[in-house]
Amino acid sequence: MKKRIVALLMCTAMVTAMVAGCGNSSSEAPASDDTASTDTASDDGAAEGKDITECTFAIVPKSAGNPYNEAEAQGFQEAIEAAGATCIVSYPETATADAQITVLQSLISQGVDSITVAANDENALQATLQQAMDAGIHVSCVDSKTNADSREVFVNQADTNLIGQTLMDAIYDITGGEGQWAILSATSQAANQNAWIEAMQSVMESDEKYANLELVDIVYGDDEPQPSTEQTQALLQNYPDLKLICAPTTVGINAAAKVLQDQGSDVKITGLGLPSEMEAYVGEDNVCPYMYLWNPIETGELAAYTAMALVAGDITGAAGETFEAGDMENSPYTIVEASDGGTEVIVGDPFEFNADNIAEWADVF
Ligand code: RAM
Numbered sequence: 001m002k003k004r005i006v007a008l009l010m011c012t013a014m015v016t017a018m019v020a021g022c023g024n025s026s027s028e029a030p031a032s033d034d035t036a037s038t039d040t041a042s043d044d045g046a047a048e049g050k051d052i053t054e055c056t057f058a059i060v061p062k063s064a065g066n067p068y069n070e071a072e073a074q075g076f077q078e079a080i081e082a083a084g085a086t087c088i089v090s091y092p093e094t095a096t097a098d099a100q101i102t103v104l105q106s107l108i109s110q111g112v113d114s115i116t117v118a119a120n121d122e123n124a125l126q127a128t129l130q131q132a133m134d135a136g137i138h139v140s141c142v143d144s145k146t147n148a149d150s151r152e153v154f155v156n157q158a159d160t161n162l163i164g165q166t167l168m169d170a171i172y173d174i175t176g177g178e179g180q181w182a183i184l185s186a187t188s189q190a191a192n193q194n195a196w197i198e199a200m201q202s203v204m205e206s207d208e209k210y211a212n213l214e215l216v217d218i219v220y221g222d223d224e225p226q227p228s229t230e231q232t233q234a235l236l237q238n239y240p241d242l243k244l245i246c247a248p249t250t251v252g253i254n255a256a257a258k259v260l261q262d263q264g265s266d267v268k269i270t271g272l273g274l275p276s277e278m279e280a281y282v283g284e285d286n287v288c289p290y291m292y293l294w295n296p297i298e299t300g301e302l303a304a305y306t307a308m309a310l311v312a313g314d315i316t317g318a319a320g321e322t323f324e325a326g327d328m329e330n331s332p333y334t335i336v337e338a339s340d341g342g343t344e345v346i347v348g349d350p351f352e353f354n355a356d357n358i359a360e361w362a363d364v365f
Helices: 067-082 097-110 126-134 160-175 191-206 225-238 250-263 296-312 358-362
Strands: 056-060 086-089 114-117 138-142 153-156 179-185 213-220 242-247 268-271 291-293 343-346 351-353
Touching: 056 067, 056 097, 056 296, 067 086, 067 250, 067 296, 097 114, 097 126, 114 126, 114 296, 126 138, 138 296, 153 296, 160 179, 160 191, 160 213, 160 242, 160 268, 160 291, 179 191, 179 225, 179 250, 191 213, 213 225, 225 242, 225 250, 242 250, 250 268, 268 291
Parallel strands: 056 086, 056 114, 114 138, 138 153, 153 343, 179 213, 179 242, 242 268
Antiparallel strands: 291 351
16 A cells, blocks of 8 residues: 555556547447447457547545545546546435435436446446446446446455454454454445445354454444444443444544543444544554554545546456556556456555554545
């Protein structure tokens, strides 16, 4: 994980195979089963691409007002604009599928060339995203995926099972391997949090080592500070023997840490947090001994390179394909099979933030 996004030097020439212009509108785009589609894969498997400098790339984050989403959108926008293409950042009004559908419909009618979405629901966007793909718009996911039928590829911030294992190791370590703990999640429909929670649960069930840890509750703060605060207070009230809360959401961990610190509670918190929001709470003797995340700016950046590679026809989203991502640390990236039958590209590994490094990262994101 790099500390700063160095100037995005990707030149447009790197994205090859440019023939057709961009700006398909739904009215002029062929249906998906139309053999004349501009993006039909050729015999050798490569797609016929477009000149990305004439194309518009949209990103639809989960919600507005969440600094994590803003950092991700920032990375996306910087990479798209550095390549000479046009970027639209469209935040839904709330962290719901319905609000995202409204935004997606608008992007489809504007005739954008590519939509990258952080889905608020794994299945509820399917019909709308299918409509986008039928209109010749490339669809990919970042942060939180749709089902395999509603995307060409998913840009996953870190391997799902590795996140589950990493968080369980932290929970085991901080609790001393025994006692009650609870999860404070984002929305109940969030595909990314649900996948991480499932991964944590399977780690717990697969090893006797975790037998003395009791997961007493999973609550949802909707990725909003106030509900997350209230859910934390309720956990403390309902479970007097609680030892730890794990919040796999930057909004949740921040709200919970504040409650624990304000109450002088002995309950510890860990999970996924932004260093800029958690600096005051992280440290061995603090409410959050340590926590994890990745670089959300880089996640957005890789999502941009992925979308551009799809539109340029450099990739189709199939497992085994490789593409360049400017000066990103792990470039070139390879698309792999995802556990849901679709494909994904993984940005990197989760990174531990602790007393030793929190201050330097707090300035970055
Ligand atoms: C919150 C959001 C986002 C997630 C991070 C870790 O900001 O739910 O989707 O990836 O937490």
